[in-house]
Amino acid sequence: MLPSLVPLLSLTPVAVLAALEVDLDSPDSIRNAAKQVAEDLMAYYHGNEPGHVPGILPGPPPDGDYYWWQGGALWGTMIDYWRWTDDDTWNDLAYQAMLFQVGPDKDFMDPNWTASLGNDDQSFWGMSALVAAENRFQDPPEDQAQWLALAQAVWNEQASPDRNDDTCGGGLRWQIFATNRGYDYKNTIANGAFFNMGARLARYTGNDTCAQRATWTWNWLESVGYIDADYNIYDGGHVPMNCTDTNKQQYSYNAAVLLLGAAHMYNYTDGSQEWADRVSGLVGGIERVFFPNGTAYEPSCEGGICTTDMLSFKGYLHRWLAVTTQIAPFVADRIMGVLRTSTRAAVNQCTGGANGRQCGFHWTSGVYDGVTGAGQQMNVLGALSSLLIDASHAPVTNETGGTSQGDPNAGIGKTTRTEMAPVTGGDRAGAGILTTFFLGSAIVSLAWMIWD
């Protein structure tokens, strides 16, 4: 052996393979750890490189792992990251990416993606545009789409009877186009995101039409049994069954999208008891179902196989709980407590990958599960940055400093499209979210109907 080499050998690997380290009592330490997770997350994004499409993560399958909507989810995560940490490293990329995907009608329906476009997919981009408006993210020049108007376009299109039809007593179908698989499924995420955006538009603009529509949507979700008396939040049901064949899978993004919307309704109604009860009920349900031991857990998939879509849900859960603390402060202490214990567990398992700090998805296990991905990084980034929310400004409205320009008529008359993009292999493979599960349950209901 050559003794002189020993220090070199022992130093190098230790320095490179450092697990993600963070002291949750120190905001600087949280910022530093979040910065590393953000870098590792953005390493999945190539949209700004030659030959790639700006705005999206590699995909959709089979061209890459990620559907179009996850690009929208990514930019919302990065804008929240910026406002909670003050690190604007990624702002220009986020800005360019969001604007690149607005589409010819400025409604997040670019023809490239319509063959697999669900209402929920469109809403994920719309909700990120709202995050931009609510946090005074850089406004585009006047001749381009504006954040608030983009959200209004998505919401107006989804409010139209073309989308919100009479089957099952109302509500949005999962898919927009009749030719897409999942058109006969009315689900919680499509309607929950519409509810969420309506409540936030009501608070931002003061427009009561949006609030009334949000309230109607909440009542509908209860009437079809997707929200039960114990605040279990189920996934959806099929139109041929009048939405009574409730798919009882519970996913955290469904509950969280409703919670953030309910918090905005609570705030918009100046703290009404009715919405306070719903906010408390949802927080209780979320603690029980998705934080069984104080750590985020995805009960409908984590014991088995989670799809790439599902692998990103914990980030929305953490971020939307965090924003709820600012909009409905009466649940803040309760929420921040569980976000802390959950984030601790999340960080503990970030010991994977070539740099030794990549995160997996199984937070309750305490060990890295061996699978890296943009979703896993988005989750931990959302969790870490959410812990800094106390020090940042609450989402603004157009009366409290919001600068984003709206257009109440955005999207009006744009929803009916007979000219559909041809279905390509890549699009057809996985229309929207939860395809696999949905298909399974569709086959079961079909078999049941034939039998009957």
Ligand SMILES: *[C@@H]1O[C@H](CO)[C@@H](O)[C@H](O)[C@H]1NC(C)=O
């Ligand atoms: C649509 O797809 C084409 C061909 O891949 C690409 O050049 C273009 O940038 C895409 N546009 C959007 C908005 O995704």
Ligand SMILES: *[C@@H]1O[C@H](CO)[C@@H](O)[C@H](O)[C@H]1NC(C)=O
């Ligand atoms: C279908 O469901 C809606 C909403 O729950 C209900 O109002 C309607 O009566 C139902 N229709 C039939 C035919 O059962």
Ligand SMILES: *[C@@H]1O[C@H](CO)[C@@H](O)[C@H](O)[C@H]1NC(C)=O
């Ligand atoms: C906020 O938006 C509403 C609805 O568009 C409008 O009536 C109101 O004047 C706006 N307030 C400000 C301060 O711009």
Ligand SMILES: *[C@@H]1O[C@H](CO)[C@@H](O)[C@H](O)[C@H]1NC(C)=O
């Ligand atoms: C309120 O929102 C509805 C639905 O988007 C729209 O039709 C109406 O013009 C808006 N009202 C104002 C004052 O902006």
Ligand SMILES: *[C@@H]1O[C@H](CO)[C@@H](O)[C@H](O)[C@H]1NC(C)=O
């Ligand atoms: C509504 O939200 C603001 C923050 O924007 C908060 O200061 C206020 O307390 C909230 N209202 C209620 C009734 O909690």
Ligand SMILES: *[C@@H]1O[C@H](CO)[C@@H](O)[C@H](O)[C@H]1NC(C)=O
């Ligand atoms: C929660 O803790 C209990 C008791 O230790 C354990 O049995 C259960 O498996 C844990 N749940 C999860 C999701 O880790």
